[in-house]
Amino acid sequence: MKLIDYVIIAIVALVVSLVIWYLVKNRKKGCSSCNTCSACPYSGQCSDEKKEKEQKN
Amino acid sequence: MILALAGNQNSGKTTLFNQLTGSNQRVGNFPGVTVDVKEGIYRADKSIKIVDLPGIYSLSPYSSEEILTRDFLINKHPDGIINIIDGTSLERGLYLSMQLLLLNIPMVIAINMMDEVYANGIVIKTDVLSEFLKVPIIPISANKNEGTTDLMQAITGLVSNRCSPPKQDFCSGAVHRTLHATAHILEDHAQRANVPASFAAVKIIEGDEPMMKDLALGKNEKDMIEHGIVEMENELVLDRMAAIADMRYQYIEDICKKAVVRPKVDKHHAKTIKIDNILTHKILGIPIFLSIMFFIFWLTFGVIGSFLSDLLSGAIDALAIIVSKGLTSFGINPVVESLVIDGVFAGVGSVLSFVPTIIVLFFLLSLLEDSGYMARVAFIMDKLLRKIGLSGKSIVPMLIGFGCTVPAIMATRTLTSDRDKKMTVFLTPFMSCSAKLPIYAVFAMAFFTQYRALVMIAMYLIGILLAVVAALISKKFVFKGNPIPFVMELPNYRLPTVKNTMLLLWEKTKDFITRAFTIIFIASIVIWFLNKFDIRFNVVQDSQDSILAVIGSLIAPVFTPLGFGNWMASTALITGFMAKEAVVSTFAVLLSTGMENMSVPLATVFSPVSAFSFLLFTLLYTPCVAAVAAVKRELGTKSMFVVVLLQTGLAYTIALVFYQLAMFLG
Numbered sequence: 016m017k018l019i020d021y022v023i024i025a026i027v028a029l030v031v032s033l034v035i036w037y038l039v040k041n042r043k044k045g046c047s048s049c050n051t052c053s054a055c056p057y058s059g060q061c062s063d064e065k066k067e068k069e070q071k072n
Numbered sequence: 073m074i075l076a077l078a079g080n081q082n083s084g085k086t087t088l089f090n091q092l093t094g095s096n097q098r099v100g101n102f103p104g105v106t107v108d109v110k111e112g113i114y115r116a117d118k119s120i121k122i123v124d125l126p127g128i129y130s131l132s133p134y135s136s137e138e139i140l141t142r143d144f145l146i147n148k149h150p151d152g153i154i155n156i157i158d159g160t161s162l163e164r165g166l167y168l169s170m171q172l173l174l175l176n177i178p179m180v181i182a183i184n185m186m187d188e189v190y191a192n193g194i195v196i197k198t199d200v201l202s203e204f205l206k207v208p209i210i211p212i213s214a215n216k217n218e219g220t221t222d223l224m225q226a227i228t229g230l231v232s233n234r235c236s237p238p239k240q241d242f243c244s245g246a247v248h249r250t251l252h253a254t255a256h257i258l259e260d261h262a263q264r265a266n267v268p269a270s271f272a273a274v275k276i277i278e279g280d281e282p283m284m285k286d287l288a289l290g291k292n293e294k295d296m297i298e299h300g301i302v303e304m305e306n307e308l309v310l311d312r313m314a315a316i317a318d319m320r321y322q323y324i325e326d327i328c329k330k331a332v333v334r335p336k337v338d339k340h341h342a343k344t345i346k347i348d349n350i351l352t353h354k355i356l357g358i359p360i361f362l363s364i365m366f367f368i369f370w371l372t373f374g375v376i377g378s379f380l381s382d383l384l385s386g387a388i389d390a391l392a393i394i395v396s397k398g399l400t401s402f403g404i405n406p407v408v409e410s411l412v413i414d415g416v417f418a419g420v421g422s423v424l425s426f427v428p429t430i431i432v433l434f435f436l437l438s439l440l441e442d443s444g445y446m447a448r449v450a451f452i453m454d455k456l457l458r459k460i461g462l463s464g465k466s467i468v469p470m471l472i473g474f475g476c477t478v479p480a481i482m483a484t485r486t487l488t489s490d491r492d493k494k495m496t497v498f499l500t501p502f503m504s505c506s507a508k509l510p511i512y513a514v515f516a517m518a519f520f521t522q523y524r525a526l527v528m529i530a531m532y533l534i535g536i537l538l539a540v541v542a543a544l545i546s547k548k549f550v551f552k553g554n555p556i557p558f559v560m561e562l563p564n565y566r567l568p569t570v571k572n573t574m575l576l577l578w579e580k581t582k583d584f585i586t587r588a589f590t591i592i593f594i595a596s597i598v599i600w601f602l603n604k605f606d607i608r609f610n611v612v613q614d615s616q617d618s619i620l621a622v623i624g625s626l627i628a629p630v631f632t633p634l635g636f637g638n639w640m641a642s643t644a645l646i647t648g649f650m651a652k653e654a655v656v657s658t659f660a661v662l663l664s665t666g667m668e669n670m671s672v673p674l675a676t677v678f679s680p681v682s683a684f685s686f687l688l689f690t691l692l693y694t695p696c697v698a699a700v701a702a703v704k705r706e707l708g709t710k711s712m713f714v715v716v717l718l719q720t721g722l723a724y725t726i727a728l729v730f731y732q733l734a735m736f737l738g
Binding site for chain 2: 019037
């Protein structure tokens with residue numbers, strides 16, 4: 016394997032990690048399905064949860 | 073400062089919300105688009121929070137999203153209320169206004185759709201209305217962002233000066249006496265519960281149970297109030313609910329006589345009635361609807377959508393070839409090259425190539441929705457749905473289900489009866505969501521090239537037919553009883569706006585693309601890895617030796633009686649549980665091919681009969697994980713398992729019967 020092979024693998028691994036991070040971040044309330052918050056019927060509750068978190072902090 | 077947007081369904085609350093906050097919340101020309109409380113910040117003043125509430129007709133709610141609105145207004149105590157009324161149906165809007173005025177919260181009434189009011193030749197004397205209701209009345213046209221600045225100035229001024237609407241009587245006689253007597257009796261309780269006594273009195277007379285609970289009245293107080301109500305009922309010869317409603321409508325009629333001048337013929341409404349005479353015709357209504365849907369599907373799958381998708385898949389494959397050549401010329405390791413080409417390009421590309429089909433389908437559906445026809449569909453389908461134990465209202469979630477099952481399940485919140493809601497949730501997965509479209513397209517192309525469009529339409533129809541059969545069975549054995557009476561406001565027909573259509577289109581497209589680059593991307597990499605290595609992590613020459621083949625072979629025998637007992641098919645079905653599009657991307661990775669050339673290798677895995685059996689199974693088996701989570705949220709864990717097992721069991725049975733019958737008949 017050459018250096019460029021490792022570079023490509025590293026790029027793919029990085030993208031995979033970013034996608035997983037994105038999916039985990041949005042995993043609640045089925046967000047992984049409806050990525051667009053405007054269309055998401057749960058978006059109201061998301062802001063409630065954010066508020067609760069802020070209050071706790 | 074928190075300002076609540078409250079009004080009837082389809083009065084334009086979300087359109088105003090979008091204008092004020094700069095959001096792109098979904099709007100539609102049918103009642104009940106908003107099913108949850110949504111918040112945004114006013115773009116001209118960041119200290120003002122705007123809350124968009126689901127539409128209601130009164131503060132005596134029936135469905136879960138109506139309860140949300142009432143709870144917000146009564147318990148969260150917003151600083152101000154912007155009450156939006158559709159100017160073309162002023163009387164209905166004022167019915168809610170009269171209740172909101174009792175909440176003792178600073179309030180402004182925004183009369184929306186003034187452009188339509190003017191076009192219809194209606195004159196609304198806002199100063200006269202304001203004199204009667206004692207709150208500012210601001211004419212606006214939310215769609216064109218006209219009057220919204222005046223509206224915000226009015227409400228912020230009232231809130232800053234804490235100017236709540238003054239107490240006023242809307243009635244006289246028996247209702248008036250009963251209201252005052254009741255308010256006196258419960259005054260202390262109302263104070264403790266932090267609700268205005270006059271509002272509490274009306275609710276108690278109406279027999280509002282949540283209010284009864286909040287006030288915690290003693291037995292003597294309850295008896296005294298009941299005595300007064302019975303006297304009022306006897307005097308008016310009306311029951312309590314009717315007496316209060318009659319009082320409100322009487323008042324509205326009086327003020328509208330003085331404040332509204334209507335032309336002899338309402339042009340816009342007359343046009344709507346003319347169109348309705350054809351589109352909602354007793355006999356022609358359903359055939360017209362079916363023809364429209366058939367035309368949309370034909371355009372999508374047979375003409376424009378498929379042509380554009382073929383074009384895009386050709387472009388993606390060409391790009392993959394260029395990248396592959398580039399990687400080869402750089403002397404990249406063949407395994408790494410396979411990761412990029414067979415994993416990323418084949419997997420993600422196979423799903424991405426369906427973006428044009430999705431765009432065409434949802435563009436056409438959004439035209440129907442924004443024009444106001446979708447609301448008519450609920451109306452014309454009511455009679456038919458009633459026969460299978462549902463009401464016309466259930467058609468809205470089911471139509472949304474053609475896009476995505478998750479919001480469709482959420483949309484069942486608009487159904488007021490628990491029975492109807494459960495039944496609709498159980499039936500919604502039968503509607504083919506847009507994620508199943510790539511599966512149908514790939515298999516139709518590979519095995520039924522000549523009848524490509526027909527097979528795809530057939531899959532949608534089979535889903536609907538089986539939903540009808542399932543509904544009939546469940547009506548007899550599980551969901552006994554009758555559906556709720558169907559009452560729905562039919563909006564006037566409007567020309568679809570470019571903004572709304574584009575917004576809806578953008579949402580669907582963005583969602584599809586995001587899924588392709590997230591879930592499908594990850595699934596493709598995982599599938600590629602499991603297909604490229606054996607259990608000792610050595611690169612395999614033949615994918616039969618791969619980890620995936622080992623796992624898939626364990627499950628494959630289950631599907632042998634269905635005609636697709638091979639490890640590739642069973643693997644695709646498992647990944648399909650994560651996201652339905654993953655079925656196609658899995659085949660693309662396993663067969664190391666792009667969309668354009670998938671037909672040939674796919675024919676080595678399936679015969680035409682087993683391919684159709686596979687299509688039937690994917691049409692019906694368990695919804696994806698996000699939809700299952702939505703079912704759990706709406707109906708609980710038990711129902712979630714019922715949906716998963718029922719759908720998968722049914723899918724297995726139908727595919728088994730079809731395949732065995734086809735084999736038997738030769």
